[in-house]
Amino acid sequence: MKFLQTPVSVYATAIALAVLARKGDHPMIPGSLGVLSSTIMAYWILWMGWIYPTYVSKLRHIPTVSGFPLWGQFMSIISEECGVPQRRWHRKYGQIIRYYFPFGSERLSIASDAGIRHMTVKNPYNFPKPQRARSWMVRVLGMGVLLAEGAEHQYQRKTLNPGFSISAIRTFTPIFWEKALKMTRKQTELTQRGVDGWMARFEILGWLNRCTLDIIGKAGFGAELGALVNGNSPLVGAYRTMFNFDTISHAMHGFQAFFPQGRYIPCKTNWDIEASRQIIIKECDRILSEKLEAAQEATDAKDVLALIAHENNKLLAKGEPGLSRETMRDQIMTFLGAGHDTTATGVAWTIHLLATHPEIQARLRAEIKEAMPCLFNPNWKFDENDAESLACLADVERLRYLDNVCRESLRYIPPIPMTVRQSIQDDVIDGYHVPADTVIYLLSNSINRLEWFWGEDAEVFDPERWNHLPPTAGTNAFMTFLQGPRGCLGRKFAEIEMKVLLCALLSKWHFEPDEYYVEKYGDPEDWKTWRLVLRPKYGVHVVAKSLDSEPLVTSDSYDPDHVFYDPASPPLIADEEEPEEPKPADPSSWCNFLTRGQDVLRGVGHHAFSKLMPRAPKVLRLRGGLGEQFRTDSSMDKSS
Numbered sequence: 001m002k003f004l005q006t007p008v009s010v011y012a013t014a015i016a017l018a019v020l021a022r023k024g025d026h027p028m029i030p031g032s033l034g035v036l037s038s039t040i041m042a043y044w045i046l047w048m049g050w051i052y053p054t055y056v057s058k059l060r061h062i063p064t065v066s067g068f069p070l071w072g073q074f075m076s077i078i079s080e081e082c083g084v085p086q087r088r089w090h091r092k093y094g095q096i097i098r099y100y101f102p103f104g105s106e107r108l109s110i111a112s113d114a115g116i117r118h119m120t121v122k123n124p125y126n127f128p129k130p131q132r133a134r135s136w137m138v139r140v141l142g143m144g145v146l147l148a149e150g151a152e153h154q155y156q157r158k159t160l161n162p163g164f165s166i167s168a169i170r171t172f173t174p175i176f177w178e179k180a181l182k183m184t185r186k187q188t189e190l191t192q193r194g195v196d197g198w199m200a201r202f203e204i205l206g207w208l209n210r211c212t213l214d215i216i217g218k219a220g221f222g223a224e225l226g227a228l229v230n231g232n233s234p235l236v237g238a239y240r241t242m243f244n245f246d247t248i249s250h251a252m253h254g255f256q257a258f259f260p261q262g263r264y265i266p267c268k269t270n271w272d273i274e275a276s277r278q279i280i281i282k283e284c285d286r287i288l289s290e291k292l293e294a295a296q297e298a299t300d301a302k303d304v305l306a307l308i309a310h311e312n313n314k315l316l317a318k319g320e321p322g323l324s325r326e327t328m329r330d331q332i333m334t335f336l337g338a339g340h341d342t343t344a345t346g347v348a349w350t351i352h353l354l355a356t357h358p359e360i361q362a363r364l365r366a367e368i369k370e371a372m373p374c375l376f377n378p379n380w381k382f383d384e385n386d387a388e389s390l391a392c393l394a395d396v397e398r399l400r401y402l403d404n405v406c407r408e409s410l411r412y413i414p415p416i417p418m419t420v421r422q423s424i425q426d427d428v429i430d431g432y433h434v435p436a437d438t439v440i441y442l443l444s445n446s447i448n449r450l451e452w453f454w455g456e457d458a459e460v461f462d463p464e465r466w467n468h469l470p471p472t473a474g475t476n477a478f479m480t481f482l483q484g485p486r487g488c489l490g491r492k493f494a495e496i497e498m499k500v501l502l503c504a505l506l507s508k509w510h511f512e513p514d515e516y517y518v519e520k521y522g523d524p525e526d527w528k529t530w531r532l533v534l535r536p537k538y539g540v541h542v543v544a545k546s547l548d549s550e551p552l553v554t555s556d557s558y559d560p561d562h563v564f565y566d567p568a569s570p571p572l573i574a575d576e577e578e579p580e581e582p583k584p585a586d587p588s589s590w591c592n593f594l595t596r597g598q599d600v601l602r603g604v605g606h607h608a609f610s611k612l613m614p615r616a617p618k619v620l621r622l623r624g625g626l627g628e629q630f631r632t633d634s635s636m637d638k639s640s
């Protein structure tokens, strides 16, 4: 049965037979081989396309998305935003659905309350991440808690928990403020006088990525990573490369998810990734060595790693094995990777939503101003070691509307839009028998907007909803952080960090969408692209109007007579480069064969598409053009 489901072997046999049959006049090869090969192919198509999914598969009773199983719904999945087709199918077919990847590979998506609870809380260890997903994630995130499974995961989580307790996170809050306010100060250096006041124009996601990297560096490991000071530091560059969104990188990553050997293909993408990985590993090693050295002496360090090291020592004292040096280094990799881009993306989407909903932005700013007037005073200086300075900052957890806005933004656009699992034993999910080896998706980008959880206005961005949630909008309706023993360890950290960042940004700027980019690319919500994190493909470009009447401008490049923004004339791109025009593919690159003529590649499983459909129809090409990628903000780097 397994063999019949293996397309490669059937194809290989049929193709070999067909080739031989072509030489049917050869005395050694009977002409009937042609007939045999066609019969095998027809049988396989009939089997996988009809008999197996309809009459044999143990998943056949699950409502199934209509389509031919041999190529299934793969085109929708790779050409649409991650989770959006499944949202549509759930509405049509129900809370648990089956659909197909190519060659009749069955996939489930679960969006029922009981089903989600079963997978995340009741029996999570029966649903580890599939090997394919793990093999590429490990290069960016190391073999830390995110990728550990079973007993090893439970053990690591127990060791790490103290570093993420509420009390620990409260002690990090001054670090959040310090970095957030440093970011706004550096942004202020870009301010120029426009026709209706002082303003700046920047891409906010790049700024936030640098800021959250500095935050996790200091709060997580007591290390100054200097990303805000130097936007071109090797570490910033390494993550930029790792999350590169050009077509070739996308195709290579997709390809390698299914064929891990692809990482040995000698080409620029692989070299870049390996070089970036080495930079990240080296930096993590450096941080760990410093930490372990410091741990020899009595220290009162309160960062996550220090707390973990402390907990580890306790376990060692009890005779337990503790965490190895390599595991600790990999945890640093996990926190750096999982803990900065996610929050940065969440805040960037929130700024986008606030820029497009000015009334919500104004109401939120009013709440922040009432709670923390000092933030709005241009002469106020923050000093994280000064009690008076800290005293005038409110506990961000107590700002109700801020809480609503953050929750709603994270519901509406979850930075991690999905997680994938594979059952290791037969199980029953919400009444359906699910055999071992079944690949199952939990798509927050579907679940978070389904009507049976959130009501008829599920597709509307409305922070008010959190004041009158329907009873169905329980824990399982909000999958942004997952939940249960495999839910986000850094959730509280991220929530408070996000709130602090928003308070800092909204106390300095009024945000509006940058019409230049909206005209050029359309709404950023239509540019979402996904690799681990659901990002705006070209970033979030905003016009930021200063709330200070005379902002502090310290940049040497500041030119007070330069009016860069005039709404009456076509906007200029002052301080910024034009977005890169599509570049012709480099013919010397080995990777190019994967992408020639295949600009459609997006989302999971690009590899199969590029293998199967080398001449994809033009209509499937993505907006934005071949090779265009998320650009770093040159204006941002100028300020460094």
Ligand code: HEM
Pocket (backbone or CB within 6 Å): 145, 146, 147, 157, 216, 334, 335, 338, 339, 340, 342, 343, 346, 414, 415, 416, 418, 419, 420, 479, 480, 481, 482, 485, 486, 487, 488, 489, 490, 491, 493, 494
């Ligand atoms: C808005 C920001 C964030 C979002 C939306 C988010 C979301 C998630 C999600 C969905 C998972 C489960 C992934 C999976 O199993 O497939 C996860 C796991 C994890 N997250 Fe976050 N995260 C965020 C911020 C952070 C931060 C700031 C940190 C660390 C400081 C962090 C650390 C982790 C870790 C260690 C795990 C692995 C937990 C485990 O498997 O036991 N996250 N996160």
